[in-house]
Amino acid sequence: MIVSAVLGFVLLGLVLLLALVLPSVTSNTIPFGVRIPSRYAADPVITGQAHLYRRRVLICGGIIAAAGVVSVAVTGQPLLLPLSVLVLVATWYGCFFLAHQEIRAAKLAGGWFEGLHQGIAVDTELRTNPPRFPWLWLAPAAVITASAAVIGILMYPSMPQTLAVHFGANGVPNRVEAKSVGSAFSLVFLQLGLTAFLAGIAAAIVRSRPDLDPARPMGSSRWARHYMSLGAKAVLGLVAMIDLGLMGSSLLMWTGTVTRWAPLVIVIPVLASVAATVAVLARNNRDRSENGEDTGLTHRDDDRYWRGGLIYVNREDPALLVPRRFGIGWTLNFGNPRAAMLLAGVVALIGLVLALRFAG
Numbered sequence: 001m002i003v004s005a006v007l008g009f010v011l012l013g014l015v016l017l018l019a020l021v022l023p024s025v026t027s028n029t030i031p032f033g034v035r036i037p038s039r040y041a042a043d044p045v046i047t048g049q050a051h052l053y054r055r056r057v058l059i060c061g062g063i064i065a066a067a068g069v070v071s072v073a074v075t076g077q078p079l080l081l082p083l084s085v086l087v088l089v090a091t092w093y094g095c096f097f098l099a100h101q102e103i104r105a106a107k108l109a110g111g112w113f114e115g116l117h118q119g120i121a122v123d124t125e126l127r128t129n130p131p132r133f134p135w136l137w138l139a140p141a142a143v144i145t146a147s148a149a150v151i152g153i154l155m156y157p158s159m160p161q162t163l164a165v166h167f168g169a170n171g172v173p174n175r176v177e178a179k180s181v182g183s184a185f186s187l188v189f190l191q192l193g194l195t196a197f198l199a200g201i202a203a204a205i206v207r208s209r210p211d212l213d214p215a216r217p218m219g220s221s222r223w224a225r226h227y228m229s230l231g232a233k234a235v236l237g238l239v240a241m242i243d244l245g246l247m248g249s250s251l252l253m254w255t256g257t258v259t260r261w262a263p264l265v266i267v268i269p270v271l272a273s274v275a276a277t278v279a280v281l282a283r284n285n286r287d288r289s290e291n292g293e294d295t296g297l298t299h300r301d302d303d304r305y306w307r308g309g310l311i312y313v314n315r316e317d318p319a320l321l322v323p324r325r326f327g328i329g330w331t332l333n334f335g336n337p338r339a340a341m342l343l344a345g346v347v348a349l350i351g352l353v354l355a356l357r358f359a360g
Contacts, residue, residue, distance in 0.1 A: 011085055012068065014275060016061040019092045022327050023050050025282045029213075029299060032099040033309020033325040037112055037298045038215070045106040049099040056095040064088050093310075096326060100309040119297035121217035123210065123224070131206045131229040138199055140240035145191040148247040152185055152254065159184060160256045187250045191243045197345055198239040202232040204342075208330055209319035213287070214297035223287035230284055231329065234277045241273030281328040 023031070028041035032049065040046065068084040107113075162176045163183050177183040210224030245266035251257075305314040312322055315335035320342070324331045332339040 008082065008084070009065070009068065010271065012061075012065055012088060014271070015085055015088050015092070016057070016065075018278060019057045019061070019088075019095075020054055021282065023053065025285045025328065026326055027286050030325050032096060032103055033306055034100060034103045034107060035299055035301050035303050036103070036107055037116055040107075040112050043106070045103060049102050053095050053099045056098070057092060060091040060095065061088060064091065096310075097308060104303065104309075113298075113301045116298045117296060118300045119214040119295075120300060121212035121214040121220065121297075123212060123217075123221045126207070126210075131225050131232070133203055133206055134229065134233050134236060137233045137236040138202075141195045141199075141236060141243050144240060144243040144247055145188070145195055148188050148191060148243070148250055149185070152188055152250060155254050156184060159254050163253050164256065165253060184254065187246045187253070191246050193348075194242060194246075195239055198235050200345075202235045204321050205232045205235065205330060208321035208323075209317070211323045214299060215295055216287075216293045217295065219289055219293050220287050223289065227284055231281060234280055238273045238277050241269045245269040278328065285328045 029036055029038050031041070031046050032053070036043075036046075064084050064087055071084075159179055161179050163179050165175055165177050165183055165186065206228050208228060210221070210228065212224060213220040245268075248269075249266045303309075305317075306312055306325055309325055310331070312325075312331055312333050313335045314333055317333055317335065319333050320336050320338050321330040322333055323329075332342065
């Protein structure tokens with residue numbers, strides 16, 4: 001119980017920290033998902049909403065964390081902590097949306113784009129010479145998954161006839177199944193699916209459409225290529241650590257090991273890799289270089305394609321992935337039919353996880 005409670009509060013803290021720092025790592029021309037000209041980046045409305053957003057997130061996060069402490073103290077179980085994380089994420093979006101609406105209203109009322117020359121910049125070499133897929137970064141995940149499969153095959157004859165396929169928060173098995181290929185290698189199959197899926201995401205990242213600055217097309221293009229390559233490597237590093245956690249969980253199952261520290265086997269590598277991925281991407285999320293380049297153009301006012309500042313829907317844009325308006329990484333173009341296929345893959349993975357979770 002103590003281990004699960006600590007992990008739950010660590011996750012709450014990481015989500016709260018991410019919510020607080022994201023306004024600082026997002027481009028200053030899209031504060032809270034609103035496209036603005038660079039000359040208004042320091043407008044009092046922008047800075048005021050940023051301060052108000054952080055205050056709201058901090059207060060709400062403190063209340064939610066306190067409620068989590070009370071729930072653990074009263075029930076003696078950390079079961080409500082995952083729900084607290086979901087509540088925090090929902091509250092986070094609520095704080096974001098309030099700031100988004102205020103800034104968008106100020107932009108429209110002030111006519112911030114009036115009289116400006118709007119334009120777009122395109123890197124025409126991205127189709128013929130995109131950033132290379134980092135195959136070497138895929139190797140660790142492939143090696144870990146293959147090793148888990150080989151070890152499982154070698155250990156299969158000596159495995160217990162009854163396998164613990166799920167552990168409770170205290171590290172004690174709460175569900176067992178008879179040994180079979182399906183039960184023994186369930187997590188290996190999950191590793192294969194996750195590795196293939198996230199490798200596909202990494203491939204889509206290096207071919208995604210960057211949001212280039214028309215005022216600095218050359219400089220922003222160089223930065224975008226670097227960021228796409230970095231993002232693909234981060235995703236592949238993340239899946240390697242997830243595979244490592246799943247392999248450790250498989251070894252516990254195959255050897256019949258029972259320990260209160262079992263939750264740490266899979267959670268610690270995943271949390272550490274997620275934190276590292278977020279830190280690396282956040283540090284490089286903005287193009288901060290200055291090279292004197294200035295074409296006199298500004299971004300198009302394209303807010304109409306962004307629902308609530310977060311969801312991108314543009315049927316005229318062939319891109320599958322585009323940079324997020326708020327936060328780090330990429331998001332789907334929900335106007336692209338291929339997005340439905342990708343979401344189907346996500347649903348299939350979730351279905352597999354739930355089937356493994358509740359089978360038997």
